[in-house]
Amino acid sequence: MLQTRFTKLVGVEHPIVQGGMQWVGRAELVAAVANAGALGFITALTQPTPEDLTREIARCRDLTDKPFGVNLTILPAIKPPPYAEYRAAIIESGITVVETAGNKPQEHVDEFKKNGVKVVHKCTSVRHALSAERMGVDAISIDGFECAGHPGEDDTPGLILIPAAAHKVKIPMIASGGFADARGLVAALALGAEGINMGTRFMATKESPIHQLIKEKIVANDERETELIFRTMRNTSRVARNEISTIRELVAGARGKMVYATGNSDEGIWSAGQVQGLIHDIPSCGELISRIVREAEAIIRSRLEAMIVHPQREAAE
16 A cells, blocks of 8 residues: 555545546546545536535435545636635535635635645646645645646646655645556656546546546547647646637537537537546546556566665675
C-alpha cells in the first residue's frame, strides 16, 4: 500500500483522486471510487439546485460507507449560481473534504474551515498554489497543461509544473493532468506530489455515468484528439476534438451534457485530456485503482530498485 501525507489527510487507502467533472461526477462513479479505496468528488454544480445536491450526497452515502467529497467550482458569470447555498448544503450534509476550483475562493475556504471541512484547491500555476496555501487550504491539486477542462494560461506541462510547485508548496499536493496509470503515479510521486488526480481516465470506467459510445471514443482516441478553445478570451479550455469544437456559436455546456447522454460525440463540446492516448480499456473503478496501485508498487520495488548499482558490493562479491 502506498501511503502519503495526502492519504493520511483525507483518510483514504490509495493516493488516487477522481476530481470534479461537470455532468460526470455523480454518486455512482464517486461511490465506486470510494469503495475502491480512493477519493471521489461529486460535482456540486452538476446538480440543478442545492437541494438536488443534498439528495445526491445522500444517494452516494447509500452506495458507500467510505470517505468521499464534493467539488465546488467558482467561475465568473453574469448570473452566478447560488454558491453560498451549495456550500451550506455541503456543510449540512456532513461532507469532510471539498475540492474547490476557480477564482478567489477565500470566502468559501473560510466557511468550510470554520465547519471542519478540509479543502483541496485546484490550481494551474505555482503562484496560484502559493496564494491558495496562504488562504488556508489543506492541500493543492496542481493542474498541468495536458489536462482536460481549464489548463490556465501559462501552458506549463506537468513535468515542469509539478516539481516547481513541490519546491515551494509546503502543504500536501496532488498532481493533475495527464494521469491514467501506474507509470504516471510513480512519476508524480518522484516529482514531489503526494498522489494523482484523474478525470478523463475515470470517464472510461464501467461506473462512469456517460454513454458507452463516449467511453469507447475515449479509448479509440489518441493523445492528439483534443482542441484548445477560448484562447483569445484567456479562458482556455481543452476539449475533445470533434466537428464543432472550433465553432463558437455551438459551444455550450448544455451540449456537452447531451453528448454524454446520447453518445453522439459530435453533438457538442465535451472535456477530455491528452491522456486519451494512454487509455486502452474500460475497467471498473475497482479494477482500475487496484491495477494502478499494484503496478506502481511493482515499478518502485522491482524496476527502479533494480537500476541501483552498488559497485563496492559487487566488487566484494
